[in-house]
Amino acid sequence: MGVTRVYSYTLAGKAGVTPEQVRKDFSEYGIKGNRRGGYLTESLIRAIEVIFSRDRKxxxxxxxxxxxxxxxxxxxxxxxxxxxxxxxxxxxxxxxxxxxxxxxxxxxxxxxxxxxxxxxxxxxxxxxxxxxxxxxxxxxxxxxxxxxxxxxxxxxxxxxxxxxxxxxDEIESVILSVRRMKEEQTLFL
Amino acid sequence: MGVTRVYSYTLAGKAGVTPEQVRKDFSEYGIKGNRRGGYLTESLIRAIEVIFSRDRKxxxxxxxxxxxxxxxxxxxxxxxxxxxxxxxxxxxxxxxxxxxxxxxxxxxxxxxxxxxxxxxxxxxxxxxxxxxxxxxxxxxxxxxxxxxxxxxxxxxxxxxxxxxxxxxDEIESVILSVRRMKEEQTLFL
DNA sequence: TGTATTTTGTGAATTGTTTCACAATAGATC
DNA sequence: GATCTATTGTGAAACAATTCACAAAATACA
Missing domain, CATH: 3.40.50.720 (NAD(P)-binding Rossmann-like Domain)
Structure with missing residues (x-):
């Protein structure tokens, strides 16, 4: 799609986490970006493919x-x-x-x-x-x-x-959270 | 089944966690057991039903x-x-x-x-x-x-x-863990 | 080329979770 | 009923994860 660079906050937004999280995780696995230049999509994808063994079936x-x-x-x-x-x-x-x-x-x-x-x-x-x-x-x-x-x-x-x-369990946990939120809300009325 | 009491280590074993975890969690939600007597199954089940809203459909x-x-x-x-x-x-x-x-x-x-x-x-x-x-x-x-x-x-x-x-993701994470474990093992040979 | 700006990279601080360790005590045993 | 023992309950300690904050570096722009 022609996108050559991404930034920690872009990825964070898409993934629903904080930019710091993204940077810490990348740094942990030795993925380097450029200060001011962000991460290069191509090398980033390759690095992730290797880390998650996505290169092999x-x-x-x-x-x-x-x-x-x-x-x-x-x-x-x-x-x-x-x-x-x-x-x-x-x-x-x-x-x-x-x-x-x-x-x-x-x-x-x-x-x-x-x-x-x-x-x-x-x-x-x-x-x-x-x-x-x-x-x-x-x-x-x-x-x-x-x-x-x-x-x-x-x-x-x-x-x-x-x-x-x-x-x-997955469904029950949502049911529970919804009930809890409703109870909280009624307390404020 | 006639079981009237359970102990933190029994439940922990079944659930695959530590006894301390069980006790801390119960204590957090106000579930009381008897020192030396463990937890009474009947009241424990009722308490859990209430906490997880299992009493309602x-x-x-x-x-x-x-x-x-x-x-x-x-x-x-x-x-x-x-x-x-x-x-x-x-x-x-x-x-x-x-x-x-x-x-x-x-x-x-x-x-x-x-x-x-x-x-x-x-x-x-x-x-x-x-x-x-x-x-x-x-x-x-x-x-x-x-x-x-x-x-x-x-x-x-x-x-x-x-x-x-x-x-x-669930399947990939298992594939990954298995690959990592195999790699670790070959290092020792 | 020099300066301003953006974004990374990461120690330090904070927050959260799990484990440890042991006093308190209910129940078992004699 | 006195003593012994197993088990809870929970602060404190250890560990783990996340967020903060800011220096370092790369790019943009004049």
Missing amino acids: SNVVVVGMGNLGQALSRYERFAGRGINIVATFDIDPYKHKSRSDIHVYPMERLEEITERFGVTVAILAVPEISAQEVCDELVNLGIRGIVNFSPVLLKVPQYVVVNNVNLS | SNVVVVGMGNLGQALSRYERFAGRGINIVATFDIDPYKHKSRSDIHVYPMERLEEITERFGVTVAILAVPEISAQEVCDELVNLGIRGIVNFSPVLLKVPQYVVVNNVNLS
Whole structure:
């Protein structure tokens, strides 16, 4: 778009943080700007690509093809971020064979496919009851990172990274904040 | 289940935090336990229900019935947390009328339905391009809280609460951590 | 080329959060 | 009922993150 330089306050505005934050973070990672000249977009983008490994693609699998698993496997935005869903799995793959979506494999083929595609990260969207069991299986197959959508605190070895996403919590926290704000407001009337 | 008392370290273990954290948080909200006796489950649950407004149900709407919106509208776990999806909306409701799911209304009926059911919180799962526009509409109709699934920083008045959920970020952060850990490990070999 | 101005880069100050450590005490045990 | 023990409750200490404030440097402009 022809923009060659950006300033800490521009980025801060877009990201909803303070300019100091932006500068401190950049400085932390050795990203240098020019005093008075701001940051050069090209080199900035390259630096960020390296820091976030955006220069490489990463193969991941989705395990559990319920509502959420299906939605995640069709989510187009992952591609643009180097997140490449190579396969999806379910205990009952025939249940979901319906449309011409991404192929659903039975759990038995997990090992073969994770190995073939060098998958180290899995998205876990199975029911609460089987979450820990499936998690153990994944860890045994060499999975090193799990994005966990079940409301369960997974027990994993220290070398495995887990990121918990709890949709109920996200919504509840907004409901709570809204209630709190309303209560505050009525106090002033 | 007949359990009448719990201890800070029990809860801490289940939640993956320290016992001190549990006690400090409880103390912050005036939840009292008995020295040596722990916390009484019954009164603890009641206190938490009040703090998180779990004693009341909250009506919410889902706006945008793409993959994610559909998955969210079918997510059974919300009910058990007092989150009640009363209606879903899309610009093109006929596209999604297929199965006997929850009813999809056209955007034109947003006002009528939010008013009727006293909806103050909306789940926004529309494409990036229309996110701000739909958000403005929601705010105009009196929505006070938004759970935003589009990768956009929404501009809203101060009295509106926004909670951003970025699925690409969640997955990317795990990918990153895994790469970092692997790099660390190879250094030791 | 010199001066004014803008923006970075970063120590220091502030603010916020987590952990420590231990007195107070309720309950268990004899 | 006296003593022992486990657990809470919370100030103080340590740690972490954010904001402030300003010198240093690069550009703009005369």
